[in-house]
Amino acid sequence: MSRFRKADKADSLAGFRTEKTEPTVPYGLLKAARKSGQLNLSGRGLTEVPQNVYRLNVDTPEEAQQNVSFGASDRWWEQTDLTKLLLSSNLLTQLSDDIRLLSGLTTLDLHDNQLSSLPSAVGELQELQQLRLGHNKLTSLPVEVCTLNNLRSLTVQQNLLEILPEELGQLRNLTELDLSNNHLKSLPPGLGGLTCLQKLNLSDNKLSCLPDCLAQLKNVKILDCSRNQLADIPASLSEMLALEQLYLRHNKLRLFPQLPAPALKDLYVGNNQIEQLETEQLSCLAAISLLELRDNKIKSLPDQMTLLSTLTRLDLTNNDITTLPASLSLLPSLKVLLLEGNPLRGIRRDLLTKGTNELLKYLRGRIKEEPERPDEGNTAMTLPSQASVNVHTIKTLKLLAYSEKQADVIPDELFDAAVDQSVTTVNFCKNQLTSIPARLVEFSSSLSDINLGFNKLTCCSPDICKLLQLIHIDLRNNQLCDLPPDMKNLTKLRSIILSYNRFKSFPEVLYQISSLEIVLLGNNQVGEVDPSRLMKLMHLSTLDLSNNDLLNIPPELGLCSSLRCLSLEGNPFRTPRAAIVAKGTDAVLEYLRSRIPT
Template sequence: MSRFKRADKVDSLAGFRAEKIEPTIPHGLLNAARKSGQLNLSGRGLTEVPQNVYRLNVDTPEEAKQNVSFGASDRWWEQTDLTKLLLSSNQLTQLSDDIRLLPGLSTLDLHDNQLSSLPSALGELQELQQLRLSHNQLRSLPVEVYTLKNLRSLTLQQNLLESLPEELGQLENLTELDLSNNQLTSLPSTLGRLTCLQKLHLCHNKLSCLPDSLTQLTNVKLLDCSNNQLTDIPASLSEMLALEQLYLRHNKLRLLPQLPAPALKELYVGNNQIEQLETEQLASLTVISLLELRDNKIKTLPDQITLLSTLTRLDLTNNDITTLPASLSLLPNLKMLLLEGNPLRGIRRDLLTKGTNELLKYLKGRIKEEPERADEGPTAMTLPSQARVNVHNIKTLKSLMYRNNQLNDLPSEMRNLTKLRSIILNYNRFKSFPEVLYQIVSLDTVLLGNNQVGVLDPSRLMKLVHLSTLDLSNNDLLNIPPELGLCVSLRCLSLEGNPFRTPRAAIVAKGTDAVLEYLRGRIPTSAPLP
């Protein structure tokens, strides 16, 4: 009987159970890593990194201890130092200080784990160029990480970072920094020291403003600040001379940023609170190709939309636009116009479904004040390019465009265009500021870029009291008259691409206000003020 009682205590399933064994690394994989210098352990369910991985370049392989002979391809003593270690998509909760045993690492991928801290020993990996730490639970980094002078790429998206130390500025060779999807409320002022940066991702944080030092990042091509709490974008951002793509979606902007950044081609400002588009802001976007304004509160488009001559795609989806200006059809490069979700009136629904080309044709047909055909008789105003315009039919015109012709002068009859606000004369052959324009006091925008202008009269320019935008880029100006600084109505002055020596390029890059202030400072004290 006692025999059966003892049997009751025996685990009848013991033979089928096995202890939970930590996943091991196949022997062949480690041997291959010794030859290639690369070890991919992604997605293996690891809860910790096995010791034989850390000691890969330290310990003698088991085969050597067994006194076996080696072929030429298996000489363990000729092994390559490990340079690339991929540990992504595991269940790692910590990394051992033994990571210092792999000083040759140039790439360390730890993304998609459960790390809440990192060892200070990471600072000893001075060859490290790529450090991938996204999708973890990090609240901070050990200060030693900021001593990695060779680091080129640091990805930290989807963590729990609330702040970053000033030591961040020590990573002066970074070309890519991804801080998206964290809890950042501010950025360190030393961010501006990362002058090699080309891509900076700041989206999905809690930023309410951008640091002034951002303007020092003159090599950044892509800046993503979407999904933050920004209410304003400083105009000084235009000093980011290489900036091509700027993402500002899902913020609290009420105005389109005024950013005469010389390389800005794509601007995304969807899902904000923008209600109107100002001439100054539009005029500053001199090379814009894509402008996304969807999901805002825009009610009207100004005639000055024609200033965006390089625009190829305009997204106005889900706004409050009821009418479209016919001048929209004058955008020479526009290929895609998105208008769905607007309460448009006067335009048939079927026309909207036919696509951009048909819509632009319809708008062009609504332009009443357009040049007459060349085969018509002489008129009151004939331009040197042989384009004939009946001045009596265009007296009410607010915008006039003669881009990419061979004009070198304008007829004096144009002084009768008393309502003209915007004139676009880019890519012609003007050698001086057109005489008649000094007499059209209603002008607020004059675009004369890419001509041969070498002379302008600031004393007469001052009489254009509404002039806010003046584009003289890519002309032949050998000097800029200091008196131009007295044109206090100017909000956007473009002078890039001229052969003058002063003001210096660094001052020009700071924007219109800085240029005007500089010019005023060079006016002789005896000069009469207006």
């Protein structure tokens, strides 16, 4: 009977009740973290951080209670403190004060959660170098964050911040600060104290002006102020002596900013209300390479555009320009000129669609030619083949042009006419060339730009490796599948266009040309790329790998911090998803970084 009485006291609903259990982390992960000092709990649906994670450094591990082993892999007493904790892409709404127990952390990743605040205990993580807080619901930053003296990177993008603590300027070692996509209306004057800062992102806020304290940021190379409410840019910004890239897109600028920043290479002022450009404003841009002025209200360009001698790309799309100054064609480095959406007069629509080279060629033709002085040694006879040689173009523009002739060889008369002329540009595109003309080596001391696009080249002659002054090479629309190894000697090469060829892998030699800024490899058959070697191309800003055969994108590609434009569409990979690729380069790189295994 006693058996039945015990049964009566049993809870008959026990099987239907759910007890609240603390979220757990697989013991194997914790054990591995004690050895490596790194713990990755990203994307596990956690609503709170398990207590045994906070206590990882202080609690004695289970194996210490079970046995004492002297095996090299089980020396629990030799465990290391946790230095890297990744908690991104979970459902965390708060962080416990117990975070202070992980005092050895150098990296804390909390991005993509639902945090509305941070505990003041974060200030006790004095070893912290990287703090990722993006994509949360933070309305403020605790002042204690400003005491993290070793912090190098602070990312707080996509939150609800309206103000920043004045003490933020105390983060003397900070090199990267991302405050984009918040509700900031002003910046604290103390921000000027971030003297080591190299990258500052203020885009997608509500800033109506920029404080003069930014002038104190002497080491900032990249400043992004896009999508704010800026009506003008303070002249003090020109004191940012290291500034190379400035983004001012989607603001309320009516005047072109006059910024004599000596290192400024890329200036983006598209989608504003700028109506005119003045010569004085342009003369400040001594090192400018890329100038974006699209979607403004510009009506004309100054005749003195030749002041922009370093300009390679000019975007004037969707303005009110009716005429172009012929001097535009004399810009020695200009490679891309975009004019779609302007009410241009006197320029046929089909000419605009033929590309930059043809447009510049047309503008050069409008320059009034000076009569040639007869050379005393000339004979009265002119050979028929010489009649097609434009000696004026060669002498004045240092341009050797023979394009759209459908020729399989370049006539010797053309080279003969250019002897001793220090030719800088060669345009042999749209012919039937099967090899690179051997006589190009005659201009090895001066030639900086060569266009051999739209030919039938099956291999790239080693002779091209002797043109040591080359800066730009255009080999698009050929039949190339490899490049000669000695191209590594082209130490000045900044851009190479290899679109529409037959490359099955990223050309090996390109990994060795550290000066490269632009690599266009779209519409080939490239199956893989090595991100660890790409990272060594410190100047690489544009990489086009669209429409290739990439089955997967290595997450480490996200560490190529110099990239500003990465094109991956049209490849058969599954991740990142098309929706992420469509968001642009920054979103893709951030996604890839979040996928890097620890």
